[in-house]
Amino acid sequence: AQSVTQLDSQVPVFEEAPVELRCNYSSSVSVYLFWYVQYPNQGLQLLLKYLSGSTLVKGINGFEAEFNKSQTSFHLRKPSVHISDTAEYFCAVTYNYGQNFVFGPGTRLSVLP
Amino acid sequence: SQTIHQWPATLVQPVGSPLSLECTVEGTSNPNLYWYRQAAGRGLQLLFYSVGIGQISSEVPQNLSASRPQDRQFILSSKKLLLSDSGFYLCAWSLGVLGRGYTFGSGTRLTVV
Numbered sequence: 001a002q003s004v005t006q007l008d009s010q011v012p013v014f015e016e017a018p019v020e021l022r023c024n025y026s027s028s029v030s031v032y033l034f035w036y037v038q039y040p041n042q043g044l045q046l047l048l049k050y051l052s053g054s055t056l057v058k059g060i061n062g063f064e065a066e067f068n069k070s071q072t073s074f075h076l077r078k079p080s081v082h083i084s085d086t087a088e089y090f091c092a093v094t095y096n097y098g099q100n101f102v103f104g105p106g107t108r109l110s111v112l113p
Numbered sequence: 114s115q116t117i118h119q120w121p122a123t124l125v126q127p128v129g130s131p132l133s134l135e136c137t138v139e140g141t142s143n144p145n146l147y148w149y150r151q152a153a154g155r156g157l158q159l160l161f162y163s164v165g166i167g168q169i170s171s172e173v174p175q176n177l178s179a180s181r182p183q184d185r186q187f188i189l190s191s192k193k194l195l196l197s198d199s200g201f202y203l204c205a206w207s208l209g210v211l212g213r214g215y216t217f218g219s220g221t222r223l224t225v226v
Binding site: 032034036041042043044045046051090092101103104105106 | 156
């Protein structure tokens with residue numbers, strides 16, 4: 001079955017430190033990969049996506065992610081986080097042009113002053 | 114530009130009462146529409162999706178139902194709410210092939226008391 005794993009349920013980091021949020025997915029022939037951010041009591045907002053081409057994808061708010069096909073990973077990174085980055089982050093994958101996404105369980109990023 | 118509206122933002126309902134949550138999309142035609150639920154401390158669960166008027170697919174058996182009376186309107190309903198129906202409900206839309214990802218509404222916080 002198709003699945004998405006986010007190994008860390010919670011990630012606390014200090015302000016201005018780098019962060020990496022991990023995402024792994026079950027292998028498939030073709031995938032589209034996404035990262036979403038959810039601020040408290042709000043809907044999900046698309047951060048970035050990988051469809052094809054360069055494996056390093058840059059998104060909004062200074063985030064980037066790298067698609068690694070051999071490791072079936074799509075980790076999200078930011079070199080220096082801000083307090084305002086505190087939110088829940090969801091990795092999502094759509095397989096073979098499927099009708100819906102498979103979401104990971106989410107990682108709660110807490111940026112500490 | 115496309116926008117998605119979801120209301121109400123918050124709702125407190127007694128057990129056994131009916132429910133109606135509405136979602137509308139503007140600026141596009143024939144979108145795929147989705148209802149997700151996010152229970153406290155848990156990930157996103159796809160409840161229903163629709164690829165056209167009157168076409169509803171249910172992902173999990175439950176106390177809820179969905180309808181799509183118009184192309185850009187998606188309604189989530191229940192005849193009798195249960196305590197377990199509490200959660201954060203998100204509507205989303207996409208176009209055909211999911212390369213663009215989902216666009217989410219702002220969500221409805223439902224508390225059943």
